[in-house]
Amino acid sequence: FRTVEPLEYYRRFLKENCRPDGRELGEFRATTVNIGSITTADGSALVKLGNTTVICGVKAELAAPAVDSANKGYIVPNVELPSLCSTKFRSGPPGEEAQAASQFIADVIENSQIIAKEDLCIASGKLAWVLYCDIICLDYDGNILDASAFALLAALKNVQLPSVTINEETGLSEVNLKQKNPLVIRKHPVATSFAIFDDTLLIVDPTAEEEDLATGTVTVVTDEEDRLCSVHKPGGSPLTGAKLQDCITRAITRHKEVKKLIDKVIRSIKP
Amino acid sequence: GDTSVLAGLYGPVEVKGSKESPDGATLEVLLRPKVGLPGVGERSREQLLRRTCEAVVLGALHPRTAITLVLQVLSDAGSLLSCCLNAACMGLLDAGLPLSSLFCGVTCALGAQGSIVLDPTARQEQEARAVLTFAIDSTERKVLMATTKGSCSVEEMQQCLAAAQRAADTIFQFYRDSVRRKYSK
Numbered sequence: 001f002r003t004v005e006p007l008e009y010y011r012r013f014l015k016e017n018c019r020p021d022g023r024e025l026g027e028f029r030a031t032t033v034n035i036g037s038i039t040t041a042d043g044s045a046l047v048k049l050g051n052t053t054v055i056c057g058v059k060a061e062l063a064a065p066a067v068d069s070a071n072k073g074y075i076v077p078n079v080e081l082p083s084l085c086s087t088k089f090r091s092g093p094p095g096e097e098a099q100a101a102s103q104f105i106a107d108v109i110e111n112s113q114i115i116a117k118e119d120l121c122i123a124s125g126k127l128a129w130v131l132y133c134d135i136i137c138l139d140y141d142g143n144i145l146d147a148s149a150f151a152l153l154a155a156l157k158n159v160q161l162p163s164v165t166i167n168e169e170t171g172l173s174e175v176n177l178k179q180k181n182p183l184v185i186r187k188h189p190v191a192t193s194f195a196i197f198d199d200t201l202l203i204v205d206p207t208a209e210e211e212d213l214a215t216g217t218v219t220v221v222t223d224e225e226d227r228l229c230s231v232h233k234p235g236g237s238p239l240t241g242a243k244l245q246d247c248i249t250r251a252i253t254r255h256k257e258v259k260k261l262i263d264k265v266i267r268s269i270k271p
Numbered sequence: 272g273d274t275s276v277l278a279g280l281y282g283p284v285e286v287k288g289s290k291e292s293p294d295g296a297t298l299e300v301l302l303r304p305k306v307g308l309p310g311v312g313e314r315s316r317e318q319l320l321r322r323t324c325e326a327v328v329l330g331a332l333h334p335r336t337a338i339t340l341v342l343q344v345l346s347d348a349g350s351l352l353s354c355c356l357n358a359a360c361m362g363l364l365d366a367g368l369p370l371s372s373l374f375c376g377v378t379c380a381l382g383a384q385g386s387i388v389l390d391p392t393a394r395q396e397q398e399a400r401a402v403l404t405f406a407i408d409s410t411e412r413k414v415l416m417a418t419t420k421g422s423c424s425v426e427e428m429q430q431c432l433a434a435a436q437r438a439a440d441t442i443f444q445f446y447r448d449s450v451r452r453k454y455s456k
Contacts, residue, residue: 096314103315111401111421216326218417229422231403234322238372238413241432248425 007213014197021207026250028205031258033150033265035158043159043183047151049205051141053085056151058133058159062173065121065128073120073128077105079135079148086140086208097144104232105135105148108221112189112229115156119184122164127173129161142207145219145232149191150258157266159183187223189230190258192251194218196237204250218244220251224259274354275345278362282338295330297337302355305344316352320359323406323416329369338368349393350378352404352418357442364450373409374416375442377435378402381423387431389438403431407439 013019023029029050038044041057065072079101083091094102109115120129133155135148160180164173195206195214206214215237221230228248233239283296300321302313324340340362342355356376363370380391380399388395396402401421408415414432423431 096318099311099314100318103311106311107420111419113422216322223422227422227424228419228428231417231419231428233414233417234319237326238408238411238415240411240413241429241436244414244417244432245425245429248428 006209010197010210010213014203019203019210023205025203028254028257029207031150031261033154033261035154035265035269042161043155043157045151045154045158047147047154049143049147049150050207051139052137052143052147053139054135054137054144054147054151056133056135056148056155058131058155060159060161061130061132062122062127062164062175063130064126065124069117070125071121071128072117074117074130075109075115075120075133076130077109077133077135077152078102079105079137079144081137081140081144085137088140100234101135101144101148104145104219104230105133105152107232108149108189108191108230109152112187112221112223114153114185114187114189115183116186122173123166127164127166131156131159140208142209142211143193143205146191146193146205149189149221153185153188153190154262154265156183157185157262187229188255188259188262189221189223190251190255191219191221191230192247192254194220194247194250196239198237202243202247204254218247220247222248222251222255224255226252226255274348274350276351276354276358277343277345278355278358279341279343280338280362280366280368281341282366282368283333283336284339286335286337293334296328296333298325298328298330299337299339300324300359301339301341303341303343305347316355319352319416319418320355323356323374324359324363326415327370327372327374327408328363329371332369347393349391349396350404352376353378353390356404356406356416361446361449364446365453371410373443373446374406375409375439375446376404376406376416377438377442378404379431379435381421381427381431387434389434401427403428403435405432405435407436409439409443412436412439 032048034046037046038057042060043058046055081089081098083089162177163179194202196216219232300317302317353376380388380395381401401423403419406416
């Protein structure tokens with residue numbers, strides 16, 4: 001029945017206010033995070049949201065800042081959905097979903113001011129850090145935006161930048177790998193995704209199957225002051241303002257849980 | 272204002288085997304910027320437009336066909352995404368495709384003191400603390416699509432949404448006037 005008529009199968013569960021995997025409509029999947037797994041990267045994090053697995057690696061490189069913003073560095077996010085994570089994606093140039101996800105992460109970084117670009121500058125007009133954040137999905141089971149945002153946040157907290165000094169005589173930079181400083185993270189944005197069914201029902205943290213059957217999705221990104229960093233609702237069934245407000249309140253609760261989790265993990269790796 | 276977008280709609284037409292969908296029409300959106308090749312930002316906007324249009328177009332009436340919407344940006348002076356949304360909706364209307372409701376795009380910019388500016392120019396967008404774009408539908412003024420740039424508080428977002436819903440009335444009136452003008456000639 002499930003393969004022949006998936007929507008009807010789902011509706012039966014939704015009538016009882018629960019889902020096939022036993023969760024409530026407002027319940028998230030088990031979230032686990034592993035920080036510092038990639039030793040060759042400057043910062044890394046592996047996040048698992050149920051079966052969805054996303055790994056983020058941050059590499060720092062040196063570059064000259066742009067002419068119009070001489071005291072700002074760069075953060076370049078890139079989300080990849082390789083064909084190994086799901087049959088939906090083929091190998092080759094990034095598909096629409098990967099590009100939209102990359103744009104979403106770039107917007108979150110920009111909107112939430114998670115890192116002030118001025119902090120990345122070493123010598124105004126001459127040298128600045130570029131942070132390449134590569135977010136790769138290893139297993140796609142829905143809710144990729146939440147997992148990517150979380151992985152990015154965890155990896156950035158883990159990043160240690162070596163200190164750089166500019167030699168006055170030669171004008172070249174000297175990188176001191178022994179002395180490392182962590183990045184200054186200003187805000188902690190957390191994304192929460194919902195799927196809309198039949199114009200009325202809202203379910204939290206959709207799996208890949210639920211996403212396919214849903215008539216629309218909403219993603220809300222909040223930071224610790226309960227401000228909205230981003231509301232992303234790419235089309236899909238219309239929502240009233242009250243429903244949107246409901247999503248936002250749930251996102252704020254979720255933010256607190258995620259923040260506690262991240263703090264716990266960071267504290268456990270510090271010697 | 273000075274922002275202008277040209278929308279061309281083609282369909283329902285035949286579609287190649289792999290993209291064919293027995294449930295309904297497949298919608299494709301192409302957004303071409305004024306200069307340069309389309310990049311990641313364009314892809315993300317295309318996805319927004321596509322999902323919005325999919326929600327209103329009654330695809331089930333034309334299964335195994337494709338509807339292609341091509342948008343060319345002629346000039347950008349702020350509120351580009353709303354302009355694209357409005358152009359897309361008028362294109363759909365003009366093509367005579369069956370729609371469940373109309374939609375319109377409204378952009379709001381939040382100033383530093385919390386002042387709301389509807390339909391901001393490029394300058395106002397840059398100076399604003401946050402820019403929110405909503406697609407509002409015509410039947411019940413519900414939110415079809417929402418994107419934000421910059422952070423804002425929850426109350427401010429609700430205020431912008433209310434302002435956008437009021438502005439939607441003016442835009443729908445404009446739709447009616449233009450269509451009337453075209454068919455009364």
